[in-house]
Amino acid sequence: MDIKTPDWVKSSVFYQIFPDRFAKTQHPKPGLWQPKNLEPWDTLPTPQGYKGGDLWGVIEKLDYLQELGVNAIYFTPIFQSACNHRYHTHDYYQVDPMLGGNLAFEALLDAAHQRDMKVVLDGVFNHASRGFFFFNDILENGSHSPWVDWFRIIDWPLSPYDGSKPANYMSWWDIRALPQFNHDNPQVKEYLMQIGEYWVKKGIDGWRLDVPNEIKTLGFWQEFRTRIKAINPEAYIVGEIWTDAREWLDGTQFDGVMNYLLTEKILAFVGGDRLLDIYVESAPYNPYPPLSAKEYAKKIDKILNLYPWQIQLTQMNLLDSHDTARYRTVVGEDPKSIELATLLLFTSPGAPSIYYGDEIGLAGGLDPDCRRSFPPENNWDLDVLDYHKKLINLRRYCPALCTGEYQFIFANQSVYVFARLLEEQTLIIAVNISEQAEKVVIDLNQTITFNGEQILYGDVEYDWIQSKKQLNLILPARSGCILE
Amino acid sequence: MDIKTPDWVKSSVFYQIFPDRFAKTQHPKPGLWQPKNLEPWDTLPTPQGYKGGDLWGVIEKLDYLQELGVNAIYFTPIFQSACNHRYHTHDYYQVDPMLGGNLAFEALLDAAHQRDMKVVLDGVFNHASRGFFFFNDILENGSHSPWVDWFRIIDWPLSPYDGSKPANYMSWWDIRALPQFNHDNPQVKEYLMQIGEYWVKKGIDGWRLDVPNEIKTLGFWQEFRTRIKAINPEAYIVGEIWTDAREWLDGTQFDGVMNYLLTEKILAFVGGDRLLDIYVESAPYNPYPPLSAKEYAKKIDKILNLYPWQIQLTQMNLLDSHDTARYRTVVGEDPKSIELATLLLFTSPGAPSIYYGDEIGLAGGLDPDCRRSFPPENNWDLDVLDYHKKLINLRRYCPALCTGEYQFIFANQSVYVFARLLEEQTLIIAVNISEQAEKVVIDLNQTITFNGEQILYGDVEYDWIQSKKQLNLILPARSGCILE
Known part of the structure; x- marks a missing residue:
């Protein structure tokens, strides 16, 4: 569909x-x-x-x-x-x-x-509450209530407030304040x-x-x-x-x-x-x-x-x-x-x-x-x-962040890199969770059009070798970035 | 005023x-x-x-x-x-x-x-009811309720439904369904x-x-x-x-x-x-x-x-x-x-x-x-x-019945006669509660303009003597009438 x-x-x-x-x-x-x-x-x-x-x-x-x-x-x-x-x-x-x-x-x-x-x-x-009209009517009128089948009654009488007796109605997580x-x-x-x-x-x-x-x-x-x-x-x-x-x-x-x-x-x-x-x-x-x-x-x-x-x-x-x-x-x-x-x-x-x-x-x-x-x-x-x-x-x-395709690019122990792609816009997002700076070398495949123009977010050193489609990233400890 | x-x-x-x-x-x-x-x-x-x-x-x-x-x-x-x-x-x-x-x-x-x-x-x-929002809030939240002074609380806890304990709030005629x-x-x-x-x-x-x-x-x-x-x-x-x-x-x-x-x-x-x-x-x-x-x-x-x-x-x-x-x-x-x-x-x-x-x-x-x-x-x-x-x-x-002056005319043991008077309209109303027909003779005073023209309601025999301003009524047992 x-x-x-x-x-x-x-x-x-x-x-x-x-x-x-x-x-x-x-x-x-x-x-x-x-x-x-x-x-x-x-x-x-x-x-x-x-x-x-x-x-x-x-x-x-x-x-x-x-x-x-x-x-x-x-x-x-x-x-x-x-x-x-x-x-x-x-x-x-x-x-x-x-x-x-x-x-x-x-x-x-x-x-x-x-x-x-x-x-x-x-x-x-x-669920509703004990004061909600159609449930409250059941509390007031018991089995005479015109709305008795609006809730799930188990037995009579109901005990809405006295926890020492069975509530006798179904409620969310058995909380009697929340009749179902x-x-x-x-x-x-x-x-x-x-x-x-x-x-x-x-x-x-x-x-x-x-x-x-x-x-x-x-x-x-x-x-x-x-x-x-x-x-x-x-x-x-x-x-x-x-x-x-x-x-x-x-x-x-x-x-x-x-x-x-x-x-x-x-x-x-x-x-x-x-x-x-x-x-x-x-x-x-x-x-x-x-x-x-x-x-x-x-x-x-x-x-x-x-x-x-x-x-x-x-x-x-x-x-x-x-x-x-x-x-x-x-x-x-x-x-x-x-x-x-x-x-x-x-x-x-x-x-x-x-x-x-x-x-x-x-x-x-x-x-x-x-x-x-x-x-x-x-x-x-x-x-x-x-x-x-x-x-x-x-x-x-950035439209690519809203509706762009999600493409996994790279992961090792501590660095995760992915792209968001939409028509002419390609964003590369990278995260390094390590306590050390990490250097990663990424070969971007032919399907990704990336220009390596700018850092949109984050502290990162990067080198984009267009001819090889190679992205070299030096990510500081526990840092992330967005590149365009 | x-x-x-x-x-x-x-x-x-x-x-x-x-x-x-x-x-x-x-x-x-x-x-x-x-x-x-x-x-x-x-x-x-x-x-x-x-x-x-x-x-x-x-x-x-x-x-x-x-x-x-x-x-x-x-x-x-x-x-x-x-x-x-x-x-x-x-x-x-x-x-x-x-x-x-x-x-x-x-x-x-x-x-x-x-x-x-x-x-x-x-x-x-x-008074309201136990399900009325501002009262129900007091039942739900007790003394924490933001609306606690909307009703008359005597003590805590309240007992809205269990009659064996004091209700602890004022209610109409002490009916706990009706908090005041x-x-x-x-x-x-x-x-x-x-x-x-x-x-x-x-x-x-x-x-x-x-x-x-x-x-x-x-x-x-x-x-x-x-x-x-x-x-x-x-x-x-x-x-x-x-x-x-x-x-x-x-x-x-x-x-x-x-x-x-x-x-x-x-x-x-x-x-x-x-x-x-x-x-x-x-x-x-x-x-x-x-x-x-x-x-x-x-x-x-x-x-x-x-x-x-x-x-x-x-x-x-x-x-x-x-x-x-x-x-x-x-x-x-x-x-x-x-x-x-x-x-x-x-x-x-x-x-x-x-x-x-x-x-x-x-x-x-x-x-x-x-x-x-x-x-x-x-x-x-x-x-x-x-x-x-x-x-x-x-x-x-009949405007006289709506806003006309009320004038007592006659009463004995069983017959009560009064007039409703408004400008040109005078209505005489008579009631006989006796088990017998009653004949009464009424002298209408000079301030009442009555013409004795018709019976508007009831079974009655009447005789209006304009010259004497005298009304003779024969009221059947337990009957009443309206005359104009």
Whole structure:
């Protein structure tokens, strides 16, 4: 089949925002209810505490994001929810009042679109919350509820809040705060489809789908894609799938997934044995054992053969997220490991996604620590910000990085070299993970048109012998580069 | 002060609809989710059961209501709620999905307004429900909740569903399903005010306020009135106050109350000792002891002196409601008692309100029995329907019944006579509660211009001696009349 994925994603750099922690408006707006009990912005996150970020605050930061160079935002959930991460949806049609409600979101969507920034929302369609109307009705009315078959009831009575008794309903990971929809009920399926459609009609540019693998109802995601694309063929649909996602990346369901398969390979390669077990051993991705450049080459080759190329170009690539420790912390804040991973993130096929704050060196361990408040400017790591800006800029304005063919060129124990090729543009990307400088001699085959004109990124000595198609590289210890 | 109440109410006849029980659409519409567990329409009500009435069904019945002659509808709550009577509001901005949602309500409002019918909604602003977002957040987050001061918490932990432990929050009548707002929190006050404003901006013609006496925050209802009237000066604000309501009927708060003070006098007078104790002894109104006509006269005089005249004209008068047994059942289905009470309802100052089904003789004891489904036509009492139509017609098209001065004329043990006077129109209304025909001779004083032209309603023999200003009436047993 002819697989079609959204073109705009291929040249996008995403910025993932956890709304409670990114920005709090300096100019409170009407309709923004004043919460109590907010934790001070600069304290470490707690499981239940709110810092009080809001969407008016995000609007005030759009200048910053534009200057950074990102052109798409992925928001973790923004709908009304009685939880600071808002994965416990209470109402899919209302933006959370603490975020400023629908009014703030409409303003944000307008402001983002005026800057040619896309907005992707997080759709939590596997489960809802105890307060979600149709589930709450079951709590209130028990077996009399008119909506009893909207969820998966095991027995009566239900015990939503008292953990000493069986919950008696299916919930995500047996967490009773997260009752699971009965997707086999056609009414429920229709209800969820309509939510998907509603926000796309309102103008959002796509959906990131939370745990979509948990929805087993046959045809569910195929119908979702069909209905969403009927409204906006360029809407982006990206699933949270941590593993081999071929089941969902057949062209009839998602345009991509959160590409943790790539994440774990980048981390294992450039982080190697620097990764701190405490942050990864219980995580749902596996960035170990350490990979040599040769092994990395094999793993990447395997990933690139897993899915159709059009989907590779619209994968959402990332080094970390609200669901992992921050990569900076995972590698013990080793500066070179962070930079090299970022370089690979921005040069691999797929759309890079920056988890808010990574670009200024925000640290953070496992949840909830990975959800710290965005710090004031005096706490930024300006080196990190500087190479982020460079890489974002290259990624967006070098077409070969967006859609160019990926070609493996060279690997030994510590050096990995590949090319991104598109029509007249050839980029050579090289990474040396060794603690020593490495010299490599590369014979570029006849199919690659390379001119060796300039270094786009990185410290490297190079010599391009056009007649022999030979590239001699001297890569400093733990460094990488992009050559054109 | 100059008290201003909505003119349209003075010439309106209300029809009170309990939405789950009035009409179910014959042509299901998009957005109308199909409930499970509906009880058959023709079975008796149960505390938790739904019959599945909806607003599309009401639209289909507007022809019937128009032919009946009513020109205003008061809906008991229609907002999203996990309860068949919907006084447990889950979301004040959403019409219940089982009723057809906001889509159905917009269609209904349009269709009603096209017929010059007004629509008044029930505002439940004292308490919400366990699923209502800001309360649910407190259940989810406990003392960490950002909205913890939106309700009245006594201690932690809360026990919303387990009755064996203290609820630890204030609720209406200690019913833990109905947590009480903290109206002293200015944010809460603002939130509720905005709900009031929102629906008036959407086009509703007024608010019936549920248990408004429970809200003790100083100035709450004054602000509500000011803000509602600023949007629509003719919006009707009517409170559910069962007793002496002078505190709220000072012209700065409500335009009227549900006039149970009148209800109980009418019932005690025309029902007398026919009232069945079982239906009234535990009720929050007191239609006993039986009243003679002379006693009724005194009571009415007292009521009419209780409030300003402009408010008398916009009281909501009723014989029963969803909160009482149906009058038909209260009087043991005695036909004459029903007719006489209806006659007084339609001739007293204030807007008569017909509780759905009363006009076709629907019976029903205490809640939930008073909320039976509207029956099919073959179960209608056509005599009752016939005099309802006559009285509605007279009430709407005789200006004296709408706004005419009320003048007591005569009372003995069993006969009560009064006039409604407006400019050129004088109507004499007489009621005889005796089991015998009664002859009375009435000297009309010089201030009344009466022509004795015709009988507008009822079986009566009369003789009008213009020269002596003397009216001789022979009223059959348990009958009433309207003369012009």
